[in-house]
Amino acid sequence: MDLKPEVSKGAGYKRGFIYLLFICFMGLSASAKADVHEGARNEFKYLIDQVYLLPVVKQKEEVKIAVVYPGLQASDYWQRSLTALRGRLDDLGILYKLDIRFSQPHTQLDLQEAHILEMLEHEPDYLVYTINSLRQQRMVEALLQRKEPKLIIQNLTRPIADWYDIQPLIYIGFDHVEGADKLAQYFKQRFSKGSEYGIIFWGKGVLSDQRGLTFERNVGSYHKLKASYYTQSRAQAKRSTLLMLKNSPGLKYIYACSTDAALGAVDALKELQRSDVAINGWGGGRAELDAFQEGLLDVVLMRVNDQNGIAMAEAIRLDMLDQPIPNVYAGDFRVLTQGMDVSLINRYIKEAFIYSGDVRK
């Protein structure tokens, strides 16, 4: 039996008319919604850049924040985020309890799941996690089914479209695509057309796609990509670099998608005693800045690192105040190059690590 209701023919023209009205209404509605989001984003950005302290949130009890980080890697990005988070929360006068678990980024997903389960037993108000693999995405999906805790997804600035309106509280990070664009511009300016290069990806996942593939697309045919490898550790990156240079000794530069990949490539160049191949750092953590200072890295794409932790703290504060929060916050980048004025570099570094402090040796 056809359960579809019949529509009278007489209503046909009226229906068309109503559709027209409906389309107009939806257009206006969407436009208004976009304006609201844009407004919230600008206000949030303004908060991040604040140097003075904002009103204290009145709390009955401390806010519980659980952090499950793939932070066991060379980059100190994750640790610095936590430092900035703590610093900002302290500045805001928010009473909090941080519960942190570290694991390795790609290989300890089961452990991360266990960490999350363990955290959930303490009923946190907020859970900070990242997504760099399908498994992690599935874990977040499972968490999204719950009312608590509220999720802060770090190191991802492109909302997962397939979740539609079931989204985490906020995506915070540095836009890999934007960073990859900046580095691509740098290398295209630095090396002439037709130069050869290689790419070292960092794990199969969103990060490698956004950092690596974006770079490759941006460089396009201007430079010749001779080889690329997926790696999951600094040692693997070193091996991949050695292979790459063995097969293509004429590479002008190697594009590294992460700190570990960059340092692995540096290790390889050291072993080969070559200094004619340019390598980038991706993130601007302590290890990268040290290598940059030593001249081992030609360029470092430095995140204004502490914006990450500040953004998390501000998002938590606004949520506690029931204020609107943007879906995404992407921090700023600074490109540090050899030959750049040292005072400028120092100023950039100071800005980037306003809470986590100067990290250079």
Added chain:
Amino acid sequence: MILRFRTLTFLLFLITLSGFLSVFAFNAYHATEKVLKEETLASLSQSAGAIRHELNTYLRLIDQELHNLKSMPELQVAMEEGGEIELRQLIMEGERPSSMQRYQFIILSSLDSKQCYLIKSRLINIGSEICHDLYQSYTRVMTQEWNIYRNGPQVLLAKDYLVTNSEQKVIGRMIGGIKLSSNILLLSQLVNRSVVDLDGAQLRLAGKSINSYRPLGKALTVNEKKWLEDNTLEKYTEDFGQFGAGLELELTASQQDTRSLAIQFIKLLGSGALIGLLVSAAVAFLLSLALDKQLQKLILYIRDLANKGKDVGWDVGGIHEFNRIGEEIDLIVKELFERRFELKDTNAKLETTLQEKRTILYQLIQSQEQERSHLAQELHDELGQLLTAVRVETVLLEHQIPLNSPSLGHSFKIKQLVSDMYSTVYDRIMSLRPVELDTLGLSQSIQQIPTLNSLRQTGVKVALDIDEIKMPPGTDIHLYRIIQEALTNIMKHALATEVSISLYSDDNQILLSIIDNGQGLDESQHYKKEHTGFGLLGIKERCEYIGAKLSILSDDGVSLRVAVPLDRNGD
């Protein structure tokens, strides 16, 4: 209240059009609810179809993933060797396309059910995690491709596959699927992938909600919230029985959009009616103005026709009907003018004829009076002398007859007869032409009218108030005749007991009045010959002849008054 035609037509147009618009707006307003309901249900029906399609697509993808998974040699080996850790690593941590893509749990059981492994993320709650129970629950409802089944409070949707080893021997069964209950993400994805606009979607099993999703609400104003509270919105239920009995999808229409549509529709209707009203008023004004202009033109044309005559001519305008009216009026006026000229001719002829007849009548009256006078003179002069002679001869004869002779008696009778004859002749002479009129005047003649004696003899009181009046020549006989005729009428018809006659004059006129207290005149038969003979008609004619004004009043008798104007200059 007198209105101009322009005002009247304007108001009529306006009232009619306003009424029509009001009726239209009223009907449209009431039709809105029906249209919205139909539209909403149709939209929800399409949405349900789209969501079903999305779910089927989603399940096909899961089916493909599960099929790939069960075909993996590593899985077969791990099953045969009974390694749960290996199976978990294979399914959960591998980087194969089949690694927990969309399915949320896997149950692997040997054919003898001695070994049973449940592989899933620990973050997903699918109810009891006792593998054998889960497996048994599924096998009990395993009747079709995809089956829904309960695991405690949770509702799962799963499909099963046989797992074979390298020799194609069936070594177990794999069940894979997703959680339906409390899986808001799934419902959200199905709804959003279907690109449908809903207020809510709910999966129900056996009438109870197992999963519900409401898209992020748009900000509502207080008025909008109140409207939504006061209005029931449409729901549509789609049977999802293909996965198991009692599973259905309930969709709720997007409240805000429905309300917005309703408001938009009402606003549009209101503004449309207002614009329609204004346009109608303008149209009514222009139409009434155009009509009025034509009517004014018509009125001016008719006025010109009346003032200037038939040669004005209709100035042809832009409206055919008014041109026709103008032409018709033109024709009618021309015809009227022709008839008017003809009538004037006829009247002139009639007047001439009447004048001729009146002249003849006056001549007749004059002739009659002359004839009567002549006849009276003849009778007086000749017959009177003869009768006098007979009387004289009879007297002479008497003297010759002896006194005792019987002839003396005869002689006496002859004298008496002669005397009677004389009286009769005298009366006749008087009626023909009162001799006294010429000698004694009108006042004496009136008193000699024989009818007066007759009236007195019948007991009628007659009062005379007659002045000696000098009047124009020839007038006296006509006044005499009028009195004579009036008294004759009184005698014959009035049944009066009193009659008064007065005659006097003032500086301007001679006034004669004859008044009786009889039964009066029958107004309808005033001048009819059969009742009055030529009486009143004769009086009227005589009055006209002498230029007198006649008035007759009949109220408790008849009052007849004749006023003869005196022309002092002519005296």
